[in-house]
Amino acid sequence: MKIYHIDRESWVKGLAASAEVYQLVGPVREKDDFDFKVLDKGQMPDLTGTDTRLSPKALVFPKSEIMMTFSTDPNDPDCNIMKEAKKEYPKRAVIGIRPYDARALQILKMNYDNGDYQDPYFLNAYEAITFVGLAVNSPSSTDFSTSCGTGPFDEKGLDVLLVAAGEEGDFYAKILTDKGDAWAKAAGFSKEAGSDVSTRIEAMKKTAEEAISSKIAFDKIEKKTVLELFEADHWENTAFACINCGTCTYACPTCWCFDIQDENFGTKGVRIKNWDSCMTGLFTLHGSGHNPREHRYQRTRQRFMHKLKYFADKYGEGIMCVGCGRCVRQCPANIDIREICETMNK
Numbered sequence: 001m002k003i004y005h006i007d008r009e010s011w012v013k014g015l016a017a018s019a020e021v022y023q024l025v026g027p028v029r030e031k032d033d034f035d036f037k038v039l040d041k042g043q044m045p046d047l048t049g050t051d052t053r054l055s056p057k058a059l060v061f062p063k064s065e066i067m068m069t070f071s072t073d074p075n076d077p078d079c080n081i082m083k084e085a086k087k088e089y090p091k092r093a094v095i096g097i098r099p100y101d102a103r104a105l106q107i108l109k110m111n112y113d114n115g116d117y118q119d120p121y122f123l124n125a126y127e128a129i130t131f132v133g134l135a136v137n138s139p140s141s142t143d144f145s146t147s148c149g150t151g152p153f154d155e156k157g158l159d160v161l162l163v164a165a166g167e168e169g170d171f172y173a174k175i176l177t178d179k180g181d182a183w184a185k186a187a188g189f190s191k192e193a194g195s196d197v198s199t200r201i202e203a204m205k206k207t208a209e210e211a212i213s214s215k216i217a218f219d220k221i222e223k224k225t226v227l228e229l230f231e232a233d234h235w236e237n238t239a240f241a242c243i244n245c246g247t248c249t250y251a252c253p254t255c256w257c258f259d260i261q262d263e264n265f266g267t268k269g270v271r272i273k274n275w276d277s278c279m280t281g282l283f284t285l286h287g288s289g290h291n292p293r294e295h296r297y298q299r300t301r302q303r304f305m306h307k308l309k310y311f312a313d314k315y316g317e318g319i320m321c322v323g324c325g326r327c328v329r330q331c332p333a334n335i336d337i338r339e340i341c342e343t344m345n346k
């Protein structure tokens with residue numbers, strides 16, 4: 001496996017060179033937060049923050065995405081015929097995605113690319129991306145990624161793992177896939193790191209993992225039946241403070257629910273796929289007026305049962321959470337998945 005040493009000057013030049021071949025995307029500071037944006041020519045990704053406010057899932061699963069277009073003009077020979085919207089999937093390099101977020105996109109992929117369904121919108125966007133991750137040397141206090149089968153230096157889902165290498169802004173770049181190799185070539189990175197680099201990276205990984213004190217355990221949940229958990233008597237208490245605002249869903253990198261709507265503008269129309277949330281009452285409202293999740297506690301229960309039980313039982317690959325801590329930090333009612341997991345265990 002190749003590991004390059006990239007100094008500050010080579011980094012700036014390399015990103016500029018790779019921008020000739022790739023559309024570069026990276027974290028950009030917005031007031032007190034960071035969000036992933038397409039970088040302007042010459043703009044550098046801001047890698048000083050630990051996490052972006054919203055996860056990078058919008059890169060493969062946009063908040064709103066036009067799938068079809070149509071006309072309702074009776075004079076139009078194509079009146080009322082749905083047409084596939086024209087789409088472009090530029091070759092992209094996402095710089096500075098955190099390892100657990102890249103793992104989260106693999107979890108999304110399990111839903112969008114399986115034996116029953118393949119979502120072409122998701123898959124085309126995913127395939128067009130080279131994931132250049134940045135290891136987390138100083139995990140936040142709400143990071144519990146190591147309990148969720150991932151971690152601050154996890155390589156799953158990445159094409160390159162960057163590791164900050166000292167005070168000067170240097171990086172080690174561990175090339176993990178052919179896609180990663182192609183990006184490094186486009187950037188002109190070729191200076192191999194010293195022979196002790198793997199040992200140094202392992203030591204940094206160990207330090208970062210040991211700095212994570214926040215944990216969850218779901219072993220007891222695994223052993224309980226769905227009905228035991230579903231019918232447990234704590235759900236109304238657990239959901240008491242929840243205002244079903246959906247913040248946790250929209251911030252979460254592994255939440256994948258969407259809704260499809262037709263919208264008309266005069267005689268033109270579009271069919272749009274939008275992010276949705278199981279926390280909202282409308283999400284399960286039937287055309288008949290019946291709502292199987294009419295009460296707030298039922299919707300809160302759905303979110304946590306899906307993440308901690310249904311997903312785990314269906315896929316057998318752990319829980320539908322990578323421990324990024326966004327929902328813990330952003331919930332206006334201080335609802336904490338780690339505490340709910342503990343309640344479910346008990």
Ligand code: SF4
Nearest residue numbers: 242243245246248331
């Ligand atoms: S758990 Fe928190 S963030 Fe999520 S819907 Fe309820 S109040 Fe909003």
Ligand code: SF4
Nearest residue numbers: 252321322324325327
């Ligand atoms: S449930 Fe919360 S901690 Fe887990 S991946 Fe989603 S936002 Fe991150």
